[in-house]
Amino acid sequence: MDTPVRGVPRSLFAYSIFYGGMVCIAGVLGNKQVALGPLSALGPLVGLGPLAVEAGIFAFLLLVVVSSAVAELHGRTIANRLVQIGFVPLIVSILLSIVVLAVPAAADMDPVRRDAFATIMGGTPRIWLGGIVAYGISQTLNVTIFAALKGREGSGLLWLRAGLASMLSQVVDTLLFVTIAFAGVFPIGELLLGQMIAKVALSAILVPPLIYLFVGLGKKLDRV
Numbered sequence: 001m002d003t004p005v006r007g008v009p010r011s012l013f014a015y016s017i018f019y020g021g022m023v024c025i026a027g028v029l030g031n032k033q034v035a036l037g038p039l040s041a042l043g044p045l046v047g048l049g050p051l052a053v054e055a056g057i058f059a060f061l062l063l064v065v066v067s068s069a070v071a072e073l074h075g076r077t078i079a080n081r082l083v084q085i086g087f088v089p090l091i092v093s094i095l096l097s098i099v100v101l102a103v104p105a106a107a108d109m110d111p112v113r114r115d116a117f118a119t120i121m122g123g124t125p126r127i128w129l130g131g132i133v134a135y136g137i138s139q140t141l142n143v144t145i146f147a148a149l150k151g152r153e154g155s156g157l158l159w160l161r162a163g164l165a166s167m168l169s170q171v172v173d174t175l176l177f178v179t180i181a182f183a184g185v186f187p188i189g190e191l192l193l194g195q196m197i198a199k200v201a202l203s204a205i206l207v208p209p210l211i212y213l214f215v216g217l218g219k220k221l222d223r224v
Contacts, residue, residue: 011218019066020089022059030056031120053198054095064166068146068212076147094128097121130180138173159208168204
């Protein structure tokens with residue numbers, strides 16, 4: 001079978017590129033808070049306001065789906081290697097952001113765009129550290145749980161294995177990131193609870209159908 005890179009399955013090649021892109025864009029998308037429609041009503045049920053979530057969660061859920069799909073198609077070791085390689089674009093994108101922010105803007109640059117760029121791309125060392133730590137631990141946990149459930153359940157119940165792994169890893173991701181980035185800056189209890197509920201709900205709704213799509217597409221790519 002011909003492959004884009006000798007010895008590398010087509011699905012792994014394609015998903016690795018896709019994975020790296022999602023790692024880079026997640027932090028940018030996270031600057032926008034999005035309402036969750038009917039899911040927003042879950043907040044008042046537990047004494048919170050209407051639930052919202054940073055838009056970066058959609059990129060992170062795709063990371064979860066891709067790493068789970070790679071684990072399903074090529075095994076836990078390869079999936080963990082994908083997560084580890086993901087540190088490269090994540091850290092490089094942060095370093096590039098720091099460099100670009102430090103370089104003076106052109107004198108004729110629109111001040112509105114200049115200030116908006118600084119707001120969107122800026123961050124604190126704690127936020128950057130929180131993102132790196134949360135990414136590494138939560139994505140590794142997702143692959144570990146997914147692979148462990150496969151060992152117990154076999155190749156069946158793909159939707160359940162992917163959904164459970166995603167929900168648990170997103171809880172850990174939220175706990176780590178919010179604590180590292182904001183503990184001591186302001187009270188984080190309500191933020192933690194609200195984000196966990198929102199991310200678990202999104203994982204339960206979005207991950208099961210997406211995992212079938214990505215695994216199916218991967219199998220098709222590998223048969224070409």
